Amino acid sequence: MTSAPVNGARGAGGEEAAEEKPAAPPPPSAPSAPMAPSRAAAYMAASTLLALTQGFGMNLVAANIPQLQGPFGATSTEALWLMAAYMAPNASLSLALIKIRNQYGLRHFAELGIAVFLVVAALHIFITDLQSAIVLRFFAGIAAAPLSSLGFLYMLEAFSPARKLTVGLSLALTNIGLAAPLTRFISPTLIDLGGVRALLQLELALAMLSFAAIYLLPLTPMPRAKVIEKLDIVSYLFIAIGFGASAVILVTGRTYWWLEAQWIGELLVVMIGALTIAAVLELNREKPLVDLRWLVSREVLHVGAVLVLFRLMLAEQTAVAGNFFQITGLQNDQLTGLYGFVALATVAGGLACAAVMKPGREPGIHMVALLFIGAGAFLDSHATNLTRPEQMYWSQAMIAVGGSLFMPPAVASGFTMALRKGPQYILSFIVVFLVTQSLGGLAGSALFGSFITLREKFHSNILAEAMTLADPLVAGRVAQLSAAYGRTIIDPAVLKAEGVALLGQQVTREANVLAHNDAFLVIALLAVGAAAALAIHMLYIRIREASARNGEPAAVEG
Numbered sequence: 001m002t003s004a005p006v007n008g009a010r011g012a013g014g015e016e017a018a019e020e021k022p023a024a025p026p027p028p029s030a031p032s033a034p035m036a037p038s039r040a041a042a043y044m045a046a047s048t049l050l051a052l053t054q055g056f057g058m059n060l061v062a063a064n065i066p067q068l069q070g071p072f073g074a075t076s077t078e079a080l081w082l083m084a085a086y087m088a089p090n091a092s093l094s095l096a097l098i099k100i101r102n103q104y105g106l107r108h109f110a111e112l113g114i115a116v117f118l119v120v121a122a123l124h125i126f127i128t129d130l131q132s133a134i135v136l137r138f139f140a141g142i143a144a145a146p147l148s149s150l151g152f153l154y155m156l157e158a159f160s161p162a163r164k165l166t167v168g169l170s171l172a173l174t175n176i177g178l179a180a181p182l183t184r185f186i187s188p189t190l191i192d193l194g195g196v197r198a199l200l201q202l203e204l205a206l207a208m209l210s211f212a213a214i215y216l217l218p219l220t221p222m223p224r225a226k227v228i229e230k231l232d233i234v235s236y237l238f239i240a241i242g243f244g245a246s247a248v249i250l251v252t253g254r255t256y257w258w259l260e261a262q263w264i265g266e267l268l269v270v271m272i273g274a275l276t277i278a279a280v281l282e283l284n285r286e287k288p289l290v291d292l293r294w295l296v297s298r299e300v301l302h303v304g305a306v307l308v309l310f311r312l313m314l315a316e317q318t319a320v321a322g323n324f325f326q327i328t329g330l331q332n333d334q335l336t337g338l339y340g341f342v343a344l345a346t347v348a349g350g351l352a353c354a355a356v357m358k359p360g361r362e363p364g365i366h367m368v369a370l371l372f373i374g375a376g377a378f379l380d381s382h383a384t385n386l387t388r389p390e391q392m393y394w395s396q397a398m399i400a401v402g403g404s405l406f407m408p409p410a411v412a413s414g415f416t417m418a419l420r421k422g423p424q425y426i427l428s429f430i431v432v433f434l435v436t437q438s439l440g441g442l443a444g445s446a447l448f449g450s451f452i453t454l455r456e457k458f459h460s461n462i463l464a465e466a467m468t469l470a471d472p473l474v475a476g477r478v479a480q481l482s483a484a485y486g487r488t489i490i491d492p493a494v495l496k497a498e499g500v501a502l503l504g505q506q507v508t509r510e511a512n513v514l515a516h517n518d519a520f521l522v523i524a525l526l527a528v529g530a531a532a533a534l535a536i537h538m539l540y541i542r543i544r545e546a547s548a549r550n551g552e553p554a555a556v557e558g
Contacts (some may be wrong), residue, residue, distance in 0.1 A: 040158035047214040048175050053206040054147035055179020063184045071196045072130040077255050084251040085134045088244035090141035092440045096236050099227050113146030121207040124200045137147035167354045170408040174350025181343040188333035235281050235289045242275035250442035254449045293337045294461035303414040307436035310406050315444035316377050316523040317399045327512040338389035345397035349404025363538050372402030374527030383522035385513050448519050455515035463507045
């Protein structure tokens with residue numbers, strides 16, 4: 001069972017960390033008597049509570065980097081380490097938690113997991129400095145890992161086996177997608193009421209409610225089995241080091257810049273070395289923790305590519321659009337309407353997916369999702385410095401609907417493929433899911449954040465070349481900007497320099513707007529390209545099936 005991202009990856013360009021990584025569902029349980037509607041509703045509510053508790057904790061830092069700097073006396077660069085500390089252990093822990101749950105029992109897993117999370121949430125109330133906050137965020141990343149698994153299990157508990165991987169899966173993934181916009185929707189109000197401490201108090205309150213829900217609504221027990229081997233522990237330690245190093249690099253690389261900080265290169269060497277050792281161990285085991293040979297098969301690589309592409313495209317909503325409004329000078333409290341609209345669209349998309357999702361409909365659902373995402377990103381690519389959240393309501397809603405439609409069929413297909421191979425392949429699929437969702441979300445944020453930085457430099461150079469004081473329009477603009485300081489600055493040279501500086505700021509802002517438009521357009525092209533490839537694939541499948549049907553009578557006659 002995977003943990004939901006920290007947005008994703010969602011700080012400045014890193015929110016998809018936040019965002020969210022969704023957890024993969026457990027295999028369908030044995031047929032049982034239908035649950036009473038009132039009890040099923042209670043389990044669905046508990047699932048929503050657990051998912052939002054975990055998602056709020058994950059997105060707390062990503063959504064409020066500027067607000068956290070003051071109380072902790074940190075720069076924006078230093079505050080990013082709160083995200084890195086959370087994601088480092090969280091990126092791989094779900095891999096270990098599946099075997100722990102299977103060996104020691106679901107009930108003990110749920111009770112211990114929520115108890116640890118509650119303790120860590122309570123300790124957050126007492127932090128006063130950045131160093132202790134980073135340590136606690138590390139343990140919060142560990143403690144939060146079971147919550148997304150539990151959120152999935154509680155949602156699937158409410159449905160019959162036939163509907164677990166359709167309706168149940170769609171609703172569970174919708175809950176995970178809701179966490180990021182709702183965090184940004186309620187954060188400004190909470191900060192107005194009680195500052196950053198109010199955010200921490202809400203996290204503690206949600207943890208307490210989740211603690212009560214788990215004890216009041218027990219999950220159906222699962223058969224225990226001794227599945228943990230000594231070499232599993234060794235392999236997992238190397239996987240954890242590799243994934244943790246990857247998470248730190250992806251969260252901080254764009255800020256420190258990839259080729260500038262020596263320690264980024266050293267951490268990259270550690271990541272490659274740890275994952276190489278883990279691969280050597282797994283390839284030489286009779287019962288590996290992760291079946292690497294299956295992971296490089298054509299079918300699994302195809303599913304992995306689909307999930308990675310999806311995470312990259314969803315960076316439009318988390319990393320790109322959020323950063324766009326930051327560079328235009330808007331604060332979180334001015335974006336609550338947008339995030340509220342996105343949350344409603346996420347729910348609408350999830351409910352629509354639950355209503356139409358059936359085996360065999362995955363390509364059609366994916367086509368609609370890609371068209372929604374592509375159209376929304378294309379509309380955003382026409383933004384200007386006068387664009388405000390109201391102008392992006394519908395485009396961002398389209399992307400949110402596309403995200404809600406895309407993920408459940410993709411996860412269901414991958415999970416069904418793993419189950420056909422056997423229960424032991426579930427862990428291997430979890431690795432695919434971890435890499436594509438948690439680390440893939442962080443990679444999307446890092447990739448497009450770096451792309452925007454490079455394109456901003458390009459556009460700045462182009463715009464600066466046209467700015468010369470010999471141009472009457474430029475000279476007039478400098479005089480207009482400096483006029484505001486005419487009463488306080490007497491020296492004409494200093495006054496002119498102030499006007500030039502203000503014009504430079506405007507040029508930088510325009511270059512940033514153009515760079516974000518470039519990123520929006522690239523994402524739109526990715527979606528259109530993926531839709532075209534999917535259409536070709538669907539056409540190929542139909543032609544092959546038609547050929548097979550036409551060839552059957554001839555084979556019989558022969």
